[in-house]
Amino acid sequence: MTKANILLTPGPTMVPQEALDVMAEPIFHHRTPQYRELFKEVSENLKLVFRTSQDVYTLTGSGTLAMEASVVNFLSPGDKVIVVEAGKFGERWSALAKRYQMNLVQLKAPYGKVVPAKELEKALKDNPDTKAVFATLCETSTGVLFDIEGMAKETSRTPAILVVDSISGLGADRLEMDEWGVDIVVTGSQKALMIPPGLAFIAISQKAWKLNETAKCLRYYADLGAYRKSLADWDTPWTPALTLVLALKQTLKMINSEGIETIWKRCARLAELTRSQMKSIGLTLFSKDWSNAVTAINVPAGVDGKKLVSTIRDKKGYTLAGGQGDMDGKIFRICHFGIVSEEHITGVTQVIKETIEELKAKGPVKV
Ligand SMILES: *Cc1c(COP(=O)(O)O)cnc(C)c1O
Numbered sequence: 001m002t003k004a005n006i007l008l009t010p011g012p013t014m015v016p017q018e019a020l021d022v023m024a025e026p027i028f029h030h031r032t033p034q035y036r037e038l039f040k041e042v043s044e045n046l047k048l049v050f051r052t053s054q055d056v057y058t059l060t061g062s063g064t065l066a067m068e069a070s071v072v073n074f075l076s077p078g079d080k081v082i083v084v085e086a087g088k089f090g091e092r093w094s095a096l097a098k099r100y101q102m103n104l105v106q107l108k109a110p111y112g113k114v115v116p117a118k119e120l121e122k123a124l125k126d127n128p129d130t131k132a133v134f135a136t137l138c139e140t141s142t143g144v145l146f147d148i149e150g151m152a153k154e155t156s157r158t159p160a161i162l163v164v165d166s167i168s169g170l171g172a173d174r175l176e177m178d179e180w181g182v183d184i185v186v187t188g189s190q191k192a193l194m195i196p197p198g199l200a201f202i203a204i205s206q207k208a209w210k211l212n213e214t215a216k217c218l219r220y221y222a223d224l225g226a227y228r229k230s231l232a233d234w235d236t237p238w239t240p241a242l243t244l245v246l247a248l249k250q251t252l253k254m255i256n257s258e259g260i261e262t263i264w265k266r267c268a269r270l271a272e273l274t275r276s277q278m279k280s281i282g283l284t285l286f287s288k289d290w291s292n293a294v295t296a297i298n299v300p301a302g303v304d305g306k307k308l309v310s311t312i313r314d315k316k317g318y319t320l321a322g323g324q325g326d327m328d329g330k331i332f333r334i335c336h337f338g339i340v341s342e343e344h345i346t347g348v349t350q351v352i353k354e355t356i357e358e359l360k361a362k363g364p365v366k367v
Pocket residue numbers: 010011062063064065089136138139140165166167168169188
């Protein structure tokens with residue numbers, strides 16, 4: 001087997017050995033006391049990470065399935081929704097809302113910026129019939145952190161629910177679902193929960209469940225009513241990806257023994273280290289409202305950003321993320337959650353410095 005690259009991408013992320021080991025265990029059946037016991041433990045431990053006393057539902061699918069579930073289970077075609085967006089993942093909320101024929105109000109900021117909570121206050125006043133507000137904790141495409149606490153203050157005063165894509169943020173950036181009054185929190189398995197891709201998670205407030213009673217969007221696989229019924233018996237309506245649930249038991253043990261608040265602080269320190277390391281080799285940061293999950297860095301002038309990322313990936317043993325959409329070739333991104341360590345950050349900094357020098361020595365490129 002070739003040596004694996006050190007994955008510093010904002011998903012998939014590196015999986016700890018304890019979790020890799022249990023995934024090699026023999027498969028057992030899921031309609032058994034053995035599975036129920038496992039799923040009960042995992043479901044209870046997830047609540048500590050989501051900072052909620054509400055149930056957390058585990059769906060088999062990638063994070064986007066939980067995003068789609070949080071549209072179709074709480075809304076009807078024609079409902080007014082506000083999407084707060086400043087990057088690729090905010091745009092996904094808008095795409096979902098359009099696909100399900102919502103009456104869409106977009107609060108946009110350019111890539112690299114955030115939309116202040118104040119703008120949401122005004123939009124909610126202008127649109128008192130809003131049913132739901134869709135936002136993102138960490139906008140992974142640009143590395144910015146949105147003021148979810150501030151947005152929750154606004155939605156709490158109105159009938160609208162606040163739905164937060166915390167797929168990359170949860171487990172790195174502070175998010176207090178119950179304390180702040182966030183109604184729906186979604187995440188995926190391949191980010192700070194440190195297991196492979198394939199599971200999606202969703203936690204739901206009582207305010208949101210009320211909306212579920214009248215929601216007319218069509219749904220079957222993503223019908224959370226079915227999940228709710230099953231979870232009462234620590235079960236799932238469809239066959240769960242139980243190998244991943246086994247791995248999750250291990251990573252949740254690690255997370256909860258370190259403690260989520262300690263993890264937020266550790267990720268903040270690593271994010272700070274990443275920023276200072278990048279500055280130390282003469283690079284500049286793409287955005288200002290930094291998340292603790294991922295940092296976006298400008299590709300220096302005269303360097304082909306795509307080549308930088310692919311050379312480091314194919315020749316130097318680290319996988320970084322490039323830019324997405326319009327940012328392709330202009331920025332690269334480093335993730336610093338999960339089992340990413342200080343050594344990984346200082347190591348990749350040297351590799352980035354050296355690769356930039358090599359690419360520059362080959363002559364300038366037009367970008
Ligand atoms: C990774 C990510 C997603 C996408 O999740 P998939 O698992 O690819 O469906 C959505 N939103 C954010 C903020 C992400 O970081």
